[in-house]
Amino acid sequence: EVQLVESGGGLVQPGGSLRLSCAASGFTFSDYWLSWVRQAPGKGLEWVANIKQDGSEKYYVDSVKGRFTISRDNAKNSLYLQMNSLGAEDTAVYYCARDRYYDILTGYYRGVYYFDYWGQGTLVTVSS
Amino acid sequence: QSALTQPASVSGSPGQSITISCTGTSSDVGGYNYVSWYQQHPGKATKLMIYDVSNRPSGVSNRFSGSKSGNTASLTISGLQAEDEADYYCSSYTSSSTAYVVFGGGTKLTVL
Numbered sequence: 001e002v003q004l005v006e007s008g009g010g011l012v013q014p015g016g017s018l019r020l021s022c023a024a025s026g027f028t029f030s031d032y033w034l035s036w037v038r039q040a041p042g043k044g045l046e047w048v049a050n051i052k053q054d055g056s057e058k059y060y061v062d063s064v065k066g067r068f069t070i071s072r073d074n075a076k077n078s079l080y081l082q083m084n085s086l087g088a089e090d091t092a093v094y095y096c097a098r099d100r101y102y103d104i105l106t107g108y109y110r111g112v113y114y115f116d117y118w119g120q121g122t123l124v125t126v127s128s
Numbered sequence: 129q130s131a132l133t134q135p136a137s138v139s140g141s142p143g144q145s146i147t148i149s150c151t152g153t154s155s156d157v158g159g160y161n162y163v164s165w166y167q168q169h170p171g172k173a174t175k176l177m178i179y180d181v182s183n184r185p186s187g188v189s190n191r192f193s194g195s196k197s198g199n200t201a202s203l204t205i206s207g208l209q210a211e212d213e214a215d216y217y218c219s220s221y222t223s224s225s226t227a228y229v230v231f232g233g234g235t236k237l238t239v240l
Binding site: 004035043044045046047050059061062095097111112113114115116117118119120 | 130160162164166171172173174175176179180185217219220221225226227228229230231232233234
């Protein structure tokens with residue numbers, strides 16, 4: 001069974017930092033891109049960042065570029081999000097989600113532009 | 129303000145069918161077959177219901193179906209059940225921003 005379990009959320013002051021973690025199980029972690037998606041209270045979903053299987057490519061939504069860093073440790077089946085210079089606008093539940101994978105048989109990526117498994121999220125509150 | 133437009137709420141009685149719309153532009157919904165739909169129940173993990181406009185993942189009930197016409201995608205739920213009451217979000221690839229995907233603002237489905 002695929003499982004994604006986020007942790008590390010909490011209350012942080014404006015300008016502060018926080019590191020989120022996502023522990024994965026039930027699939028070959030190193031085969032998949034992974035994403036972070038967030039949801040502000042009472043609002044819709046927003047894609048935040050994603051990372052390639054080997055960590056060599058990383059992409060971010062414009063609003064977090066230069067402040068957030070996505071990373072992964074394939075040996076630990078873990079995904080991370082380092083968040084710096086946090087502001088009130090970053091207050092949200094942060095979800096990790098499984099992204100695309102490379103199909104060796106066909107030579108194409110599958111699962112592109114959607115997320116087939118999500119964690120239950122971890123709440124980040126930025127407030128003084 | 130979300131990139132894709134969904135109605136804030138829809139409702140229906142058990143056994144009925146409902147449709148949730150998701151309106152975008154030719155740069156996202158209308159231009160690509162990369163529309164997906166997600167279900168959110170409070171306290172539970174978000175669940176993929178439809179991908180690539182009309183494909184159902186294994187394990188998703190065939191009461192859920194997706195379609196697209198022009199710049200509007202739709203999620204139809206037939207034979208409504210109480211357990212279908214949830215928030216639903218659409219998503220699409222977009223060529224007009226650097227975001228990997230964009231989402232709709234979500235639709236609260238109430239089963240009367």
